Amino acid sequence: MPEAAQFSYAQARMQARLGDRADERAWRHLQGSGDLASYLQATGHTTLRVWTAGLHAGNSSHDIELALRMHYRLYVGEIARWLPARWDVVVRALARLPDLPALQHLLSGATAPAWMRDDPELRAFTSEHPATRAAALEVPDHAWLATAWQHEIALPTAWYDHWRSLWPDAPRQTDGLQHLGALLLGHIREIRPAAGTQTDTPRARLMHRLTAAFRRYSFQPAAACAHIGIIALDLERLRADLVDRALFGDQTEAPA
Numbered sequence: 001m002p003e004a005a006q007f008s009y010a011q012a013r014m015q016a017r018l019g020d021r022a023d024e025r026a027w028r029h030l031q032g033s034g035d036l037a038s039y040l041q042a043t044g045h046t047t048l049r050v051w052t053a054g055l056h057a058g059n060s061s062h063d064i065e066l067a068l069r070m071h072y073r074l075y076v077g078e079i080a081r082w083l084p085a086r087w088d089v090v091v092r093a094l095a096r097l098p099d100l101p102a103l104q105h106l107l108s109g110a111t112a113p114a115w116m117r118d119d120p121e122l123r124a125f126t127s128e129h130p131a132t133r134a135a136a137l138e139v140p141d142h143a144w145l146a147t148a149w150q151h152e153i154a155l156p157t158a159w160y161d162h163w164r165s166l167w168p169d170a171p172r173q174t175d176g177l178q179h180l181g182a183l184l185l186g187h188i189r190e191i192r193p194a195a196g197t198q199t200d201t202p203r204a205r206l207m208h209r210l211t212a213a214f215r216r217y218s219f220q221p222a223a224a225c226a227h228i229g230i231i232a233l234d235l236e237r238l239r240a241d242l243v244d245r246a247l248f249g250d251q252t253e254a255p256a
Contacts, residue, residue, distance in 0.1 A: 003084045004219070006082070006083060006084045007083070007084070007219040007220065007221075007223075008219060009082060010079070010082035010083055010223075010224060011218055011219050011223060013082060014079070014082075014214075014223065014224065014227045017227070017231075018214070018227065018230065020047045021047065021230075021234060022046050022047055022048050022234070026046045026048075027237070029042065030042050030043065030046070030048075030241065031241065034245075035057070035245055035249055036057045036059075036242065036245035036246050036249075037056075037057035039241060039242065039245055040052055040055055040056065040057065040242075043238075048234075048238060050071075051068060051071050051235060051238055052238075052242070054067065055067055055242070059246060060246060061242075061243045061246040061247050062114070062115040062118070064239065064242045064243055064246055065115070065239060065243065066115065066118060066119055068235050068238065068239050068242075069098055069099075069119065069121075071235070072095070072098060072231075072232060072235055073095045073121070075228070075231060076091065076092060076094050076095040076228055077092060077095070079091055079224050079227065079228055080092045080224075082224075083221060083224055086168045087168070087221045087224070089166050090163070090166050090167060090168075090177070090221060090225075091221065091224050091225060091228070093159075093162070093163050093166055094225060094228050094229075096159060097159070097184075097232070098232070099121060099122060100155045100156060100159060102116055102119075102122055103122070103125065103145065103155055104154075104155045106122070106125040106126060106133065107125070107133075107145070107148070107149045107155075109130060109133075111128070112125075112126035112127075112128075124136040124139075134149075137149060143162075144158050144159065144161065144162030144165075145158070156184075156185060156188045157185070160181055160184070160185060163181070164177075164181070173220050173221055173222075174221075175222075176213065176216070176217035176220050176221070176222025176223070176225075177221060177222050177225065179213060179217075179222065180210075180213060180222055180225050180226060180229070183206065183209050183210070183213070184229075187202060187205075187206045190202045191203075203233055203236070203237075206229070206233065207230065207233050210226045210229040210230050210233070211226075211230060213226040214226040214227055214230065
């Protein structure tokens with residue numbers, strides 16, 4: 001199939017997926033669900049049910065976070081398969097983004113908590129022995145991590161440099177990727193000083209910009225990356241609601 005036809009096919013499917021996203025009315029209804037069991041039951045009546053399938057009220061916060069990370073990784077792979085072959089690896093690299101804070105922790109030599117050892121994508125880096133962790137970096141796919149570790153480069157910067165190295169020589173189709181990369185790095189810099197505090201405003205700003213980018217770069221690989229970013233922000237919002245209830249039970253106030 002010609003690339004133009006594949007991008008058209010992918011664009012139509014991604015547009016349909018965005019049209020099925022939960023709207024603000026659905027989110028407000030969910031936030032009125034007091035405990036985790038009620039919240040999960042309520043998601044069953046929304047399009048968010050595809051992300052919460054298999055979860056139950058007995059799940060821990062770590063169970064929830066692992067399930068959502070796995071859903072996200074599978075989703076990235078699904079979107080990548082819709083695109084022309086030479087863009088597949090570019091899109092698949094986005095699956096690593098949520099892992100960067102954990103990888104930064106592990107590469108610092110810090111002890112790996114149990115939840116990292118339970119994650120199949122992080123397990124290779126969780127050994128208590130530095131030499132074993134270093135050996136995990138010798139895998140070709142992890143070369144960019146090894147470079148970051150050896151030269152003390154911040155992982156978001158190292159990931160972005162690696163991502164750019166994957167782009168085919170197609171200037172007209174990579175301009176949009178440069179724009180998205182700038183958005184991403186800017187967002188990370190904005191929220192890093194606010195770690196542990198409310199970041200709803202930066203996320204809302206990023207959502208607006210990703211939505212605009214999805215339209216602006218229609219029928220290009222950047223549209224697929226913007227689409228994944230939008231879904232990732234939805235999953236981040238869902239994660240916050242689910243984890244709050246798993247940790248604190250029925251302490252969530254319904255909206256006025």
